[in-house]
Every structure is written in C-alpha cells, then in structure tokens.
Amino acid sequence: MSVQLHHEDCRVVLPSVPSESIDLIVTDPPYLMDYKSGWRKEAFDKIVGDKDGHELIRTSFAEMARVLKQNSAVYVFCSWHHVDFFKREFEQHFTLKNLLVWVKNNTGPGDLEASYAPMHELVLYGMKGRRLLKGGRTPDVIRFKRVNGESMIHPTEKPVDLCRFFIEKSSEPGDVVLDPFMGSGTTGEAALSCDRQFIGIEIAANHFMTSKARLSQIQPVLF
Amino acid sequence: MSVQLHHEDCRVVLPSVPSESIDLIVTDPPYLMDYKSGWRKEAFDKIVGDKDGHELIRTSFAEMARVLKQNSAVYVFCSWHHVDFFKREFEQHFTLKNLLVWVKNNTGPGDLEASYAPMHELVLYGMKGRRLLKGGRTPDVIRFKRVNGESMIHPTEKPVDLCRFFIEKSSEPGDVVLDPFMGSGTTGEAALSCDRQFIGIEIAANHFMTSKARLSQIQPVLF
C-alpha cells in the first residue's frame, strides 16, 4: 500500500511510469476555458487555457493509455464547452463507454438572459479492453453536491464522494489509482478512503503542497 | 396561423423557404447511430446512419441557418455518441449557448455490464444573433418523462411537453416554428398547442402520414 506524489508536469513524470501498471485513472484536467472565478477573484489564480493546453491533453492522454493496464477504466472530467475536443482525443486511446453527467446541487452564473443556468459537468468514462462495473447498474446521470465554498482549497475542486463512487465502481481494494492532474488531491483522498493505492502528479507548487499535506494526514506519503 | 407540411427530403424543400423567415427551429435529426430498437424492431424501419448522414446534417444545418431570422433560437436533439460532430457543425452556423441535458425518467438498454445505464439525451441550444429566454432562468438539466413504448409512434419520439417547453422559452405566440426532421410531428403538436405556426418536413412516407393525421386533428393542414 502506498501513496506516491510527484511535483512536476505530468508529461515529464508519466514516461517513467511502467507500461500497464495502473488499475484506474480518475482525473480532472484543465478544461481549457480561460476560467477565472469572478466571485472569489482574490482567492485563486487563473487557470491557464493557452495553446499549450491542447498539446498537454494530447500528450497526457497518450501516456495515460500506455500506463493503464488492460481491462481497466478511465474517468476524465470535462465541460461541454470543449467536449468535442476531449471526446476525440479520448477516443484515440480508449473505448468511450459513456458520457456521464454530473448534476450539481446548484446553478452557476453565465449569460444571465440568453442561456440556461449551468448545473452540470461531464465525465468521459471509458476503458482499455473490457472492464465490468461493480455494484449493479447505475444511471449515467449522477447527482452529487458541490464542494462547499468555505472548505474549498482548489477553485474547481470535485467532491470526494463522486471520485470514490467512480473508484469503487471500477477498481478493487489494493489497486493503483493514478491522477496526473492531482490538484488539491481529491482523487487521492477518495482512493485512500477506500483502501486503494495512489499515484498523484501536480505541477503547481501551491496545489502540490496542499495535497501533500492533505494525504499525509491519512497515510505516509512517498516521493 | 397555419400548418404547412412537406413530404420530401428537407434538402430539397428548405431551399424554397425564404431567408430569415423562421422564428424558431426545434428538431430531432437522425442520430447517425444505425439505431434499431431491439425490443420493437418490427415496428420501425431502420433509421439510416450511413455516410450520407454526415452530408445530410451539414447541408440541412446550413439551410437552417439561412432561413432562421436574426435573434432567433435553434434546438437540435442529439445523442452523446456523435455530440462532437453535431457540436462542430452547429457551431459553424450558430452561436452555441448551452449543451442541454434532457434527463428521462427511466434508463435505456446498452452494455449491461460495463456501461452506466443511459438516462439522458443532449440538446444543442444556440442562436443567430442574440435572443433572450422567456420566463425566468432555468437550469440546463431538464427532467421530462419519456414517451412510453406503447404510445410511441416513432422510434426516437420526444415528449410534447419538452418541445413545448423549448418553444415557450424561445418564441412568441404567432411565431413560425420549423422542424426539418418532423418524424411523428411532436414539435408540430407542441407548436400548435401554444399557438405558434408550424412548418414540418419529413421524408419517410409512414412518418409523414402519421404526423399529417396527428396535426390535422388539431388544425387544418396545408401542403
């Protein structure tokens, strides 16, 4: 059992991960949206969505496909704004099985007069080979409460419960879960909470420190 | 006030529709999936999903953009399987404002062991120019009961309530609603039920007869 964290660009770290050594990937890459919260602008830096973003996704997806074991699953968060790009890149490496809909508990802003109020995010769910889901059949529309703003430590933080839901659906205790875009370490916390091993990669120093501290509280962390 | 129906390929009919004469488009084109209902296959013909399908979407979208008035909205049903293709074609002609999620009340079939159970369909919502939504702000996740199998007269039939919801959000009484892929006439029934005019086009003889009969019961139909 172990937790292994890397403070580095995942494009640098992944090539040193052995092929077919990962049992499950659950990750939340940058949405390439030039997003900056207008509500908590002092709290978080802008998430970059530069031209490099497309290359980042392409390269990391290819490496993710290499390190993933046969008959193992992948979950990639994504927004509808660029779902076409993410879907096509995803399908170059994995069999896309569902476009899951995460329905949140409240709406966001946006165009207040001419748009419907954003209340969901998408998750590309796929696999290499064929892997069955555990725990019975569940709908592809999944409702989970958003992380409460006060306790939020990353601007786009995902609920631990949602990540654990995916992990328990698509892996076994003891399996190795990878997140190449670790952020605040939500996937890591979810993995450890249900007895999986975890490998996390994060390029940003502040987020890396956050997740290192967060996961160290649960279990000794290796580097 | 009028209902106008055409039994023909929409690529043939649309060129004769004047530019900027339509107030709203709500349509459910073929999903390009080689769809065939496994449990009622005898009831419906296979909906064609051949290479011609891509050309059909491209050509009809271009014509839809031409006939639509400035500052008017478009709703196009689509499944996640080809959302990348539909999104890109849509964005060549319209401003995409939302990817709406229609959540059904029950799940469909599909891979029973390795997939999540399909419970939603997508709707591309966009516009030409800028058009405000009526009736307050509503979430982009919309729950409506699916048309049940027994009363279904078309394999991909959408609920009248859902179509009426879109129509009332994005048009005024007396406006002209167009559906170039009329199918069983659901959009037409929805349009008439809230006092809009309707132009419907359907290539398949059986579906055309169905919708002609269905709409004639509500209002005299022109050809």
Added chain:
DNA sequence: ACTACGGTTGAATCCTGAA
C-alpha cells in the same frame, strides 16, 4: 483589434432561530 474588469440571476442548500 485586444484585454481587463465590474456587475449580474436564480436555484439549491445550509444555517439560524422560533414555534
């Protein structure tokens, strides 16, 4: 032409206090 910034909705949920 760009970039940066201020202002804004409605809905779900949580909190607080009273019945």
Added chain:
DNA sequence: GTTCAGGATTCAACCGTAG
C-alpha cells in the same frame, strides 16, 4: 428534540464597457 420558515450564501460565466 424536531420541524419549518426565512435569510444568507455560492456559483469550471458571460456581457458590456472602459482603457
């Protein structure tokens, strides 16, 4: 202790305008 009503809170935006 429990329920319920009312207030507070928050939002993987986007428009319009100013510089």
